[in-house]
Amino acid sequence: MEIKEFLQNNKQNMINDLAKIVSYNSVAELDGKSQYPFGDINAKLLDETLKIFEREGLRTKNVDYYAGYGEIGEGDKLIGILGHLDIVPCGKGWNSDPLTLTIRDGKIFGRGVTDDKGPVICSLYAMKYLKESGVNLNKRIRLIVGCCEERGSHCLHHYVEKEGHIDYGFTPDGSFPGIYGEKGGVGGTFSSINTKIKDINGGLVANAVCNEVYAIFEINSINEVKIKEYFDKNNVKYNFERNEKDKLTVYGVAAHASTPHLGVNAIGHLFAALKYAGFEDDFVTYYNKHVGLLTDGSMFDSKLEDKYGALTFNNGMIYMKDGHIEGTIDIRVPVTYDTEVVVNKLKENFNDENGYLLNVNGGKPLFFDPESPMVKALVDAYRDVTNDYENQPMVIGGGTYSKGINNCIAFGPEYPGKDYHIHDIDEFLYESELLEQTEIYIKAIQNLLKLD
Numbered sequence: 365m366e367i368k369e370f371l372q373n374n375k376q377n378m379i380n381d382l383a384k385i386v387s388y389n390s391v392a393e394l395d396g397k398s399q400y401p402f403g404d405i406n407a408k409l410l411d412e413t414l415k416i417f418e419r420e421g422l423r424t425k426n427v428d429y430y431a432g433y434g435e436i437g438e439g440d441k442l443i444g445i446l447g448h449l450d451i452v453p454c455g456k457g458w459n460s461d462p463l464t465l466t467i468r469d470g471k472i473f474g475r476g477v478t479d480d481k482g483p484v485i486c487s488l489y490a491m492k493y494l495k496e497s498g499v500n501l502n503k504r505i506r507l508i509v510g511c512c513e514e515r516g517s518h519c520l521h522h523y524v525e526k527e528g529h530i531d532y533g534f535t536p537d538g539s540f541p542g543i544y545g546e547k548g549g550v551g552g553t554f555s556s557i558n559t560k561i562k563d564i565n566g567g568l569v570a571n572a573v574c575n576e577v578y579a580i581f582e583i584n585s586i587n588e589v590k591i592k593e594y595f596d597k598n599n600v601k602y603n604f605e606r607n608e609k610d611k612l613t614v615y616g617v618a619a620h621a622s623t624p625h626l627g628v629n630a631i632g633h634l635f636a637a638l639k640y641a642g643f644e645d646d647f648v649t650y651y652n653k654h655v656g657l658l659t660d661g662s663m664f665d666s667k668l669e670d671k672y673g674a675l676t677f678n679n680g681m682i683y684m685k686d687g688h689i690e691g692t693i694d695i696r697v698p699v700t701y702d703t704e705v706v707v708n709k710l711k712e713n714f715n716d717e718n719g720y721l722l723n724v725n726g727g728k729p730l731f732f733d734p735e736s737p738m739v740k741a742l743v744d745a746y747r748d749v750t751n752d753y754e755n756q757p758m759v760i761g762g763g764t765y766s767k768g769i770n771n772c773i774a775f776g777p778e779y780p781g782k783d784y785h786i787h788d789i790d791e792f793l794y795e796s797e798l799l800e801q802t803e804i805y806i807k808a809i810q811n812l813l814k815l816d
């Protein structure tokens with residue numbers, strides 16, 4: 365059967381399967397309350413997904429509810445496709461229920477349709493096509509689904525420990541035409557020492573720009589006129605309430621932490637506004653001195669850049685813990701730099717009498733030769749299907765599964781220059797791309813099957 369005919373025949377089934385797995389609110393829970401490593405809902409979704417894999421004749425295995433896989437083909441060599449079933453929290457403000465797959469104007473809406481449940485379904489149907497078309501499967505092809513990608517990829521670490529690495533592969537959790545390099549990641553948290561702020565909470569995850577934060581103060585401690593002046597001047601939305609306490613809420617624009625300049629950080633503006641309004645506080649001083657609104661690392665003497673990209677900095681979350689304020693740090697270090705250098709710069713720069721660095725850890729960058737057979741096999745598949753020879757494979761700031769397993773790069777699902785509202789409200793996927801994406805994966809696997 366022709367690929368295009370196969371895709372048309374299976375389109376409704378793909379949408380039905382995607383709707384089924386989108387309906388699970390599978391945010392990975394790390395609180396240890398469940399008997400499963402990432403929560404009950406997350407575990408149920410893995411069961412459901414493996415059932416779908418079995419229905420299509422894949423050999424399946426549940427790897428202790430950290431991950432699972434479905435496999436076809438024979439041979440010593442293993443091609444891996446790595447997707448994830450967990451999602452970032454839905455957040456408020458969607459135009460339709462994020463857990464109910466909804467199609468409007470050629471777009472499929474739902475949390476996870478692009479990141480990363482949609483690509484899992486597309487990969488499954490790519491394997492189904494290869495299985496049914498009678499192509500010689502001289503290697504094993506394994507679709508691996510992890511359950512905790514968004515919160516540290518513990519799932520993949522466990523998987524690799526139990527099942528080992530792959531010989532070739534891709535994770536459809538980045539962009540086309542393919543990503544041959546990923547910046548090093550530095551994560552951490554900082555803490556206040558003393559503060560007059562009574563409560564504060566903003567951001568859902570460390571790896572996104574915060575789009576909403578509130579802070580609570582003693583009544584009459586905020587200069588309302590100056591606050592209004594600051595937000596009007598900076599064109600940022602806010603809300604101020606004075607009841608038994610003063611409460612200031614700031615609204616920003618979410619973006620991925622690897623592209624913080626595309627968002628507006630509500631936390632940064634909250635602290636800048638407090639300073640502008642003359643609210644005197646040790647932690648406000650600390651925040652504006654060390655964290656602030658700049659996203660290029662210049663605040664801690666680390667404005668680094670190479671020909672593949674620049675360093676990025678993001679403070680995604682802020683919250684109260686045991687009477688202290690804590691905030692998260694997410695830094696992406698250019699691929700040719702040593703992440704340890706940045707870790708040391710943070711240690712030097714993030715401590716003073718008003719606050720301190722609570723913890724910090726650095727992960728190495730990933731870099732493949734863009735001319736290597738595996739990268740070329742994948743990029744050629746994309747070009748073959750789309751005829752797009754203009755956009756080039758790239759280096760990004762995002763940390764994907766590729767860093768956690770050998771011989772893997774991120775490949776798809778996002779097309780260059782398009783915004784799918786990943787990690788934001790109204791995440792979507794183009795209906796047409798659901799099929800084209802699948803076609804690209806079919807060709808990609810076919811190309812990988814030809815490698816030694």
Ligand SMILES: [Zn+2]
Nearest residue numbers: 479480513537
């Ligand atoms: Zn993802």
